[in-house]
Amino acid sequence: MGDFNQTVVLDAIRRSPTGLSRVELATISGLSAQTLSNIARRLLEQELVIESGKVQNGRGKPRTVLALNPSARFAVGVHLDPAVITFVILDLSGRVVAHSTRRTPLTPDADVVIQEMGDAVAALLAEAGVDPERVLGVGVASPGPIDPVRGIVVDPPYLLGWDRVPLRESLSAATGFPVVLEKDVAATAVAEIWGSHSDSPENFIFVYLGTGVGMGLVYSGAVLRGTSQNAGEVGHIVVDPTGPDCFCGLRGCVAVTCMPRNLVEEAIRAGVHPEGVNRADPGAVEAAFLRLCAEARGGDAAAGAIIDRSARRIAKAVSVLTNALDVDRVIFGGPYWPALSEAYLDLVPRALRGLTVAPHTADIRVEGTAFGTDVGAVGAACTVFDKAISPDTRRLLLEH
Numbered sequence: 001m002g003d004f005n006q007t008v009v010l011d012a013i014r015r016s017p018t019g020l021s022r023v024e025l026a027t028i029s030g031l032s033a034q035t036l037s038n039i040a041r042r043l044l045e046q047e048l049v050i051e052s053g054k055v056q057n058g059r060g061k062p063r064t065v066l067a068l069n070p071s072a073r074f075a076v077g078v079h080l081d082p083a084v085i086t087f088v089i090l091d092l093s094g095r096v097v098a099h100s101t102r103r104t105p106l107t108p109d110a111d112v113v114i115q116e117m118g119d120a121v122a123a124l125l126a127e128a129g130v131d132p133e134r135v136l137g138v139g140v141a142s143p144g145p146i147d148p149v150r151g152i153v154v155d156p157p158y159l160l161g162w163d164r165v166p167l168r169e170s171l172s173a174a175t176g177f178p179v180v181l182e183k184d185v186a187a188t189a190v191a192e193i194w195g196s197h198s199d200s201p202e203n204f205i206f207v208y209l210g211t212g213v214g215m216g217l218v219y220s221g222a223v224l225r226g227t228s229q230n231a232g233e234v235g236h237i238v239v240d241p242t243g244p245d246c247f248c249g250l251r252g253c254v255a256v257t258c259m260p261r262n263l264v265e266e267a268i269r270a271g272v273h274p275e276g277v278n279r280a281d282p283g284a285v286e287a288a289f290l291r292l293c294a295e296a297r298g299g300d301a302a303a304g305a306i307i308d309r310s311a312r313r314i315a316k317a318v319s320v321l322t323n324a325l326d327v328d329r330v331i332f333g334g335p336y337w338p339a340l341s342e343a344y345l346d347l348v349p350r351a352l353r354g355l356t357v358a359p360h361t362a363d364i365r366v367e368g369t370a371f372g373t374d375v376g377a378v379g380a381a382c383t384v385f386d387k388a389i390s391p392d393t394r395r396l397l398l399e400h
């Protein structure tokens, strides 16, 4: 979508709610008036921006304002969770123009799942009336581990049968669009950065509550992806030294105490739920888990105790990262956040207060994502825009 300078200018226009004049853009970007005039012409020709009226600043002739044309381009986001697949279409402003969800097919055949993803993307574009010519690509958020170089989903523990699946290539073939593969927790963090209206670079931890539990890290406004883009694996942080044995050799890890499957098992052991849940079926586990959450919200003391304990365990895992990185903001989200938000928003801040090592001037802020259960898919779509229209060094160039 144009050269680097054009990307810088488009990004500045995108971030401005009311648009910017050529003079303002020259100041922000440091580009000459002539270069800026050429870029503005190209952006107008490509219909990426529109002229939206004039502003009078002091004397001299009024300046024409350039504003983003949100429907010039779109990006598709897909979030693959072992229980549910979420699809969104974002316009260039980052607004969700359409969304849908499907149960993740209960089959070990990844090709079947990917073909269904392709069908769902085509159906959503048709339903939203989006011209495929205007779609820049598809971003897909997947459970890790991923191999970002080859575009492969390696062997996520809760996606049965997925072993070195070339998701990037296969989904590209199924949709006809280029595909960007991102780990799920990184995608959620990208969504929060895109949705942020803060001018200063942010530090926060995103806690993803889905079939698995993961954490996305944002430091100085950038997602920490790590050397192999698999950062965020918190499964073996010990949150309850008296908890059940973990397959890693420790006891009471997140991986055996905090995930929906663990809580369903606790409910069965405690006699809150009867036996008979097929633990290998993510849909059955989800149904039992959501029932447990509803019972807790409804005042069932035994169910409430299980959910409350999970909140304190999650807080313990979160505190390991907030203490290590000195982060003062935690954002929760993911498919199961709505079912847990009431208990977690009540208990996690209190628990964190007792676990924080550094004497913060203020408590750690704990909040839920504004994107709801779409957050992973929104972030995946944002990665497409990031690649197409965001200069990597934008903060360096725009914030001086």
Ligand SMILES: [Zn+2]
Residues within 6 Å of the ligand: 235, 236, 237, 246, 247, 248, 249, 250, 253, 254, 255
């Ligand atoms: Zn473990």
